Amino acid sequence: xxxxxxxxxxxxxxxxxxxxxxxxxxxxxxxxxxxxxxxxxxxxxxxxxxxxxxxxxxxxxxxxxxxxxxxxxxxxxxxxxxxxxxxxxxxxxxxxxxxxxxxxxxxxxxxxxxxxxxxxxxxxxxxxxxxxxxxxxxxxxxxxxxxxxxxxxxxxxxxxxxxxxxxxxxxxxxxxxxxxxxxxxxxxxxxxxxxxxxxxxxxxxxxxxxxxxxxxxxxxxxxxxxxxxxxxxxxxxxxxxxxxxxxxxxxxxxxxxxxxxxxxxxxxxxxxxxxxxxxxxxxxxxxxxxxxxxxxxxxxxxxxxxxxxxxxxxxxxxxxxxxxxxxxxxxxxxxxxxxxxxxxxxxxxxxxxxxxxxxxxxxxxxxxxxxxxxx
Numbered sequence: 001x002x003x004x005x006x007x008x009x010x011x012x013x014x015x016x017x018x019x020x021x022x023x024x025x026x027x028x029x030x031x032x033x034x035x036x037x038x039x040x041x042x043x044x045x046x047x048x049x050x051x052x053x054x055x056x057x058x059x060x061x062x063x064x065x066x067x068x069x070x071x072x073x074x075x076x077x078x079x080x081x082x083x084x085x086x087x088x089x090x091x092x093x094x095x096x097x098x099x100x101x102x103x104x105x106x107x108x109x110x111x112x113x114x115x116x117x118x119x120x121x122x123x124x125x126x127x128x129x130x131x132x133x134x135x136x137x138x139x140x141x142x143x144x145x146x147x148x149x150x151x152x153x154x155x156x157x158x159x160x161x162x163x164x165x166x167x168x169x170x171x172x173x174x175x176x177x178x179x180x181x182x183x184x185x186x187x188x189x190x191x192x193x194x195x196x197x198x199x200x201x202x203x204x205x206x207x208x209x210x211x212x213x214x215x216x217x218x219x220x221x222x223x224x225x226x227x228x229x230x231x232x233x234x235x236x237x238x239x240x241x242x243x244x245x246x247x248x249x250x251x252x253x254x255x256x257x258x259x260x261x262x263x264x265x266x267x268x269x270x271x272x273x274x275x276x277x278x279x280x281x282x283x284x285x286x287x288x289x290x291x292x293x294x295x296x297x298x299x300x301x302x303x304x305x306x307x308x309x310x311x312x313x314x315x316x317x318x319x320x321x322x323x324x325x326x327x328x329x330x331x332x333x334x335x336x337x338x339x340x341x342x343x344x345x346x347x348x349x350x351x352x353x354x355x356x357x358x359x360x361x362x363x364x365x366x367x368x369x370x371x372x373x374x375x
Contacts, residue, residue, distance in 0.1 A: 175193060
C-alpha cells in the first residue's frame, strides 16, 4: 500500500513538469546511460532531492519473538486459613484489585472462642504463679521454705509463660490481637486480610462453606514485579544474553514497552524452546499478567555502513540506491541490504565513492523509468 501511494505521488510529480523534457543534458555533456538519469533544476527542487555520503552507524539485527506478561512465583499468593472455619462473609470476584490490609473474608467457628478462652485463663493463672514464685523466692532466701518448694514454684511459673506465649502465637495466626483481648471482648469471628496490594485471580469458596486448613480460599497476584517471559526457539537461544534490550507491543495497543533481558534459561522443553525473562525498564500500570506480547530483541550492536531508509528504492523486488555521478546526474546502483535500526539500513555490499541520494530517491527512480517512454 505504501509503495502504491509513493508511485502515485511520483507520477503526479513527473506530470507536473508539463511539456518539459524529462531529461535535459547540457551541451558537451555525454548522453545518460540506461541506468543514469539527468534531472532539471526544477525537478530537483520539486522532489526535494538531497545527497550525502554513506554514514557509519551502530546497527543491530533484531529477533522477532512472542511472550507473555508474567510475575515471579513469589508474587503469587495462595490464601489459606490455619484453623479452618465457616465462611461468613466474602465479596470478591476474579479480576478485582484489593489493597494491603483490606478485609478479604470473615470466618467464624467455636474453636476461635475456645482458643481465646484458653488464652485468658492461662494469662490469669500466669499472674498467680508469678506472685507465688516471688513469694517462694523471698522465703527461700531466708531459708523459711525448702529449695524444692522454690524450684517447683519457678518451674510452674516458667511453664505457664510458655503456655501463654504459645496461645498468643496461635491467636496471631488467626489475626486476633491478644493484647486487646479481655473477658468481655471474646469474638466468634476472625478476619482474613490482604497481604499486599494485588489482583484476585481465583476465588475457590462461597459463603457458608466450611474451609479446612489445607484449602486455598483465594489466589492473588502482586503486580509490583511484572516481567516479560519470552519463548525462544533452541536455535536462537545462544544469540541472547542478559543486558540486551527488548521492545514489545500488545495486540490491543500501539504503545511500546521497553525491557531488558535479566535471565536466559539453560533448559530446553519438549517443544525445543526455552524461556527468557526480561525486566521492564519502568512501571507500566496498564499491563496485566497473562497479556500476550510481540517483542523485538536487539542483538549485538555493530558499526556498519548505513543509509537512511528513504535512500533505498525497490525495483522488481531488488534494492537500489542512486549515486551522484555529476551535477544533477544520477546512476542507479544495486545494493545488498542488512539489518535496520532507527530509520537506517545496513548496506552490506560495497558502495561507489561520492554522494548518494538520501531523500527523494523514488522520484529519481520514476524519472529514470519514465525516460524510456519518451518520444
